[in-house]
Amino acid sequence: xxxxxxxxxxxxxxxxxxxxxxxxxxxxxxxxxxxxxxxxxxxxxxxxxxxxxxxxxxxxxxxxxxxxxxxxxxxxxxxxxxxxxxxxxxxxxxxxxxxxxxxxxxxxxxxxxxxxxxxxxxxxxxxxxxxxxxxxxxxxxxxxxxxxxxxxxxxxxxxxxxxxxxxxxxxxxxxxxxxxxxxxxxxxxxxxxxxxxxxxxxxxxxxxxxxxxxxxxxxxxxxxxxxxxxxxxxxxxxxxxxxxxxxxxx
Numbered sequence: 001x002x003x004x005x006x007x008x009x010x011x012x013x014x015x016x017x018x019x020x021x022x023x024x025x026x027x028x029x030x031x032x033x034x035x036x037x038x039x040x041x042x043x044x045x046x047x048x049x050x051x052x053x054x055x056x057x058x059x060x061x062x063x064x065x066x067x068x069x070x071x072x073x074x075x076x077x078x079x080x081x082x083x084x085x086x087x088x089x090x091x092x093x094x095x096x097x098x099x100x101x102x103x104x105x106x107x108x109x110x111x112x113x114x115x116x117x118x119x120x121x122x123x124x125x126x127x128x129x130x131x132x133x134x135x136x137x138x139x140x141x142x143x144x145x146x147x148x149x150x151x152x153x154x155x156x157x158x159x160x161x162x163x164x165x166x167x168x169x170x171x172x173x174x175x176x177x178x179x180x181x182x183x184x185x186x187x188x189x190x191x192x193x194x195x196x197x198x199x200x201x202x203x204x205x206x207x208x209x210x211x212x213x214x215x216x217x218x219x220x221x222x223x224x225x226x227x228x229x230x231x232x233x234x235x236x237x238x239x240x241x242x243x244x245x246x247x248x249x250x
Contacts, residue, residue, distance in 0.1 A: 010050055010060055014043030036068020106193055106219060110242060111139045113232035114191070117217050117244040118144055124188030125150060129179045129202075134162035134171065136191050141171035147189065152177045184209040193219035200224050206247060216245040 018039035040061035047060045106114075114136070118126075123146045128136045131151025141149045149172030153159035156176055163174040184190055184206060192202055203223045206216045220239040222228065230244040 007047065007060070010046035011039075011043045011063065013046050014041070014060065014064060015039040017042045033065075033068050036064050039068075040064030106135045106139075107235070107240075109234045109240075110219060111136075113234045113242040114140060114217060114219075115143060116232060117215065117230055117242060118147075118189060120144070120146075122147060122188060124148070125186055126189040126191065127152065127182075127184065127187045128174075128191045129182075130154070130192065130194050131162055131174045132158055132193075134166040134169075134174055136193075137166050137171040137174070138169045140191075141169075148172070150175070152179055152182055154178055180205070185211070187211075187214065189215045189217065191217045191219070194221065196221045203245070206245075207250075210247045212247055212249045214247045216247065218243045218245065 018035050021038065022035060040063070043060035043064055044057040047057050118140070122144065126140075126144070126147045126149050128134075128149070128151040131137065131153045134151060137149045137151055141147070149166075151162065151166065151172065151174035153162060153174050153176060159174055159176045166172050166174055180201070187210060190206060190210065192198075194202065199218065199221050200223065203216070203226060210216065218228075219242055222241075222243055223245065226245065228243040229246045232242045232244075234240050234242065
């Protein structure tokens with residue numbers, strides 16, 4: 001089953017369990033905030049059971065609660081929901097549409113592992129693909145000053161906020177754009193914290209465009225059927241890992 005299928009199944013089972021419990025308790029709370037909150041909790045638990053990414057748990061809960069609010073406050077104008085969807089698309093970009101790369105934030109514990117993959121004397125340019133609010137650049141740029149840091153982000157609002165933070169911290173710049181339309185020819189290091197679905201395409205793009213000997217550093221999601229040159233674990237979860245791939249000669 002596709003990942004979106006598991007997400008829908010978790011949501012559906014969450015509502016079914018919520019309705020069953022309230023029916024068993026003989027409570028007239030259907031289409032209420034109580035039912036929605038309960039459905040959100042169950043949906044998040046099912047998401048965890050299906051081994052979905054951790055970020056989907058709060059999304060499952062939030063979706064159920066928003067649905068409950070819509071049912072409870074039926075007088076809310078419909079255009080407000082369109083505005084909320086528009087803001088979400090600005091904030092999350094490709095996570096809502098496109099190649100399913102949601103907004104991930106690099107954990108503080110991961111930066112030491114990332115630094116160990118980048119030689120201190122390495123010169124050239126470093127690109128953070130899917131830069132988000134610039135966490136990678138803000139933490140790594142001051143400690144690898146011989147590299148010029150750039151970021152690319154598809155979500156307009158996230159890009160705008162990240163660029164302000166990076167310029168304030170003098171850690172480089174983030175531009176609005178699409179990774180898949182961006183050339184990687186000039187970069188000695190590329191850092192990616194995307195999604196499992198994007199990794200194979202990213203590797204094919206990197207092999208075609210990045211210079212031989214350059215580094216592709218990946219957070220959490222391994223490239224299928226490709227052995228990393230270096231793997232560092234920084235936590236207890238299976239996804240708490242940094243993987244470093246050195247690009248081969250063409």
